[in-house]
Amino acid sequence: MEISLHENRILVTREEKQGKQFAAKIRHYDGHPIEVPLLQISCKDLQEHYTFFQQLTNYQWIFFTSANGVRCFFQLAKRYNIDTKVLKLLKIAAVGHKTEEALKDEGFSAAFIPSVYNAEVMAKEFFHVYHDISPVLIVRGSKSLDILPAAFEERSIKYDAMEVYETTSRVDMKTRLNKTLKTGKIDFITFTSPSSVETFHSLADVEINVPIVCIGTTTEKKAKQLGFHSILVPEEFTVDGMIHCLGKYLLKKELNNNG
Structure with missing residues (x-):
């Protein structure tokens, strides 16, 4: 049409x-x-971010819930001189194909994308396929909903949340x-x-x-x-x-x- x-x-x-x-x-x-x-989107630079980057190999999965999260994550990695090739050792989940496009711009692709691009469907469909996935790193923004963290807690899955950008009202x-x-x-x-x-x-x-x-x-x-x-x-x-x-x-x- x-x-x-x-x-x-x-x-x-x-x-x-x-x-x-x-x-x-x-x-x-x-x-x-x-x-x-x-809205205004600003990447955040916190001391704890460096710790997350140093521990990337501890995670089985990394979840990106937005393209903004991808961009800010890799911007921080560059600032800290992190070799992002280590991500090849992890499995990556992306909330939708725009988020995956941002990943592809950085040379990576997602192993999992839900059929509907929101966190509720992402959690439901992900756990239909995957079970033993601890620990997980969630890359998110300041206004992100707690749907994924709640889903992980419900299943006793260990996770960390890395808040890489701030959303503020204009x-x-x-x-x-x-x-x-x-x-x-x-x-x-x-x-x-x-x-x-x-x-x-x-x-x-x-x-x-x-x-x-x-x-x-x-x-x-x-x-x-x-x-x-x-x-x-x-x-x-x-x-x-x-x-x-x-x-x-x-x-x-x-x-x-x-x-």
């Missing part, structure tokens, strides 16, 4: 660098992106966000994480009456908790999936209007 966004005005709330990539895709499909980055975007919303010229709002939903909800002073597009069910859950309605969720939990979902929604709407 050929996708077109028909010049719809789509609010992109993603972190600035990734938001620009999202916006470029929206333009490619004839949409009009409006960028208001509500409160400096409050004026820009509300100015954009008050124009009344937004057709859709996109959210690519629960954090982006939370930040939007805390900063927006304008009632929202347009559909929102959530990258996956975890983000959708947060949106519902905060009172959002008319939520679209793609079959594939990626930015490309979001655009495809929007295109299908618009096509169906057009067919109904013409019918």
Whole structure:
């Protein structure tokens, strides 16, 4: 199916660098992106990180729960002059193919990727195949949910969590966000994480009456908790999936209007 966004005005709330990539895709499909980055991603450098790197060979598996985690992990490894070839001795799990793409950029690939790109499915499907896997290293961010740690604890699996990046709200975007919303010229709002939903909800002073597009069910859950309605969720939990979902929604709407 050929996708077109028909010049719809789509609010992109993603972190600035990734938001620009999202916006470029929206333009490619004839949409009009409006960028208001509500999050900032910063790699963290803690003394404990060096200890984790020194002990990598102690782990059987390393879990990457986002592409940001991959990038910051390897950035830290470079800073500490760590020979990452040691990862060849470990098995790697990635939450989705975008995370694996980031791994491939570093010369690695994942031995496990879930069929649905979220931590709940990752844990369920992983333990359906693998059992005796202690110990595990989880590479994550400051806002990561505790779904994987809880799954490991439930099964008495030893793990360490390595927090390699910080997600913070861009409160400096409050004026820009509300100015954009008050124009009344937004057709859709996109959210690519629960954090982006939370930040939007805390900063927006304008009632929202347009559909929102959530990258996956975890983000959708947060949106519902905060009172959002008319939520679209793609079959594939990626930015490309979001655009495809929007295109299908618009096509169906057009067919109904013409019918």
